[in-house]
Amino acid sequence: MTTDLQAVRREQWRLWGGLAAAATAWALLYSFNRPFWDWLLFDSLGLDPETHLGSAIEFFFYDTTKIALLLVGIIFAVTVLRSFMSVERTRALLGGRREGVGNVAAAGLGVVTPFCSCSAVPGFIGFVAAGVPLGITMSFLIASPMVNEVAIVLLYGLFGWKVAATYVAAGLVLAIVAGWVIGRLRLERHVEPFVFETTLRGQPVDLSTELSWEDRFAMGREEVASILRKIWPYLVVGIGIGAAIHGWVPEDFFVDVAGPDNPLAVPVAVGVGVPLYSNAAGVLPLVEALHAKGLAMGTVLAFMMSVVALSVPEIVLLRRVLKPKLLAVFVGVVAAGILAVGVLFNLIL
């Protein structure tokens, strides 16, 4: 028996020791990122940081490394934490809630529940068929992609905690209000009827409690690999465009065209952002470069939110459960909300 116990203990050491080693390596890489590229590009290869090309290349390599490191760290941590939550548990928490309080709870849970856009439709059916009111379900569906953990950490890394906190607060308020409005409009008859006819067999499944720490770490590693595999083209293109803007577009270029005083800047940003399909990681390098050249913070945030929260593929998927009118209301309410957030931030930030 003692050997069994020793084996278990060794296993534990390997698990937590490995985690500590990985965290240390991560911190070292992160802190040597800037000095390393400065040394390689400027001191060794002789590029001039004052030239367009030099500053663009430095931006590209430094930002790619920084964002890749941030993503690896964040996705791993968030996946491990989220393995304690599940959509099933969230639904149980939301069942029988009244509007108002329910919308607030749904928006909050939307942020912490693991949820991918390919689950949006089964999730929607599961919620509505189990009796969660439509407006509360909508609050969940809006908050989930809108307040995106990757976006939060990248905003924190690139602009500081105030902007990150503002973004979270804006996303939550938007999800709560939009869900509440949709609930008030009594649009239940614009949900495809089969959703209400779906009967749920037996108990909802919740398998999230049976996992060991080893399983959770493995899930974290797999999630990091699968997300990076999925988003790296967006990331490279986004950082590439960002680098070009950083190097060649003159300072304050956007101040006249899209500064805080231009009332059209935010609507144009949202109009461009909605049909664009990317993710927070691809959009943020672009956003950072645009902001550095004088685009106002509210405009930039509105652009990012519209890219992340509304996309054509998601709308096509949701059409399976929402009739056109309700779908239009959903898109309209969310777009209007993003617009309001952008305009408001340009006034106060």
Next chain:
Amino acid sequence: MEIKVLGPGCVNCTTLEKRTNDALAVTGVAATVEKVTDFAEIASYGVMSTPALVIDDQVVVSGRVPKSDEIQALLTRS
């Protein structure tokens, strides 16, 4: 044995189907594998996060893609 892979057809769902077939080949368990892509039917299993694996009408995994050896264990436990 009757196995169903629930999922609308995203990358994770095809991965799960492939791993399930691999696990069947390794363990030599005889089973039919059916892909369920209809949303109403997926939801009727009480599954809200895809992909999910159903063995003999019992949901055993949902919301993640288990490793092949975990699927092998699930196939041989009964």
